[in-house]
Structures are given as structure tokens and as C-alpha cells.
Amino acid sequence: MPDGYGLLHAEGEGGTRVTLATADVxxxxxxxxxxxxxxAGLELPQDxxxxxxGWPDDWT
Structure with a gap:
């Protein structure tokens, strides 16, 4: 079990918002x-x- 989680709130091209979660704090x-x-232009490892x-305030 992880000790916690890290969240990233990112914006893609065109202003698309996404939340990324990982156990690698x-x-x-x-x-x-x-x-x-x-x-700028960093590609995060998808795995x-x-x-x-969206970001949490976008979720319903």
C-alpha cells in the first residue's frame, strides 16, 4: 500500500485539462x-x- 498519492493538474494543447495521479509522491x-x-513539452511516462x-472542480 502506498504512503500517499501525488496529483498533477495539467493543461494540454488547446487548454485541455487533465488530472494525473500516481503513488510516486x-x-x-x-x-x-x-x-x-x-x-515545457515534457512527456510523462504513461505507465x-x-x-x-478535467480537474477536480470540473467533475460532477
Whole structure:
């Protein structure tokens, strides 16, 4: 059982919003500390995250 979960709220091209969840909290912390230049165009490993369309405030 993981010690917690990390969530990323991302925007794709055209403003598409997505929430990504992972049990790798340290990975999310590293991303949170990265500069915008590093994050621009970054492709995240799909096997590390579960994805859900929208951000939590979009969900009904």
C-alpha cells in the first residue's frame, strides 16, 4: 500500500485539462520543483500515472 498519492493538474494543447495521479509522491515533488522551461513539452511516462479528464472542480 502506498504512503500517499501525488496529483498533477495539467493543461494540454488547446487548454485541455487533465488530472494525473500516481503513488510516486517523490516524482510529483520533483516535477513541482522544476522550472517552466524544463516542464515545457515534457512527456510523462504513461505507465506511472492514472489519468482522468478535467480537474477536480470540473467533475460532477
Amino acid at each position: 517523490e516524482y510529483v515533488r520533483a516535477l513541482a520543483g522544476a522550472s517552466p522551461e524544463i516542464l 506511472k500515472f492514472l489519468s482522468r479528464a
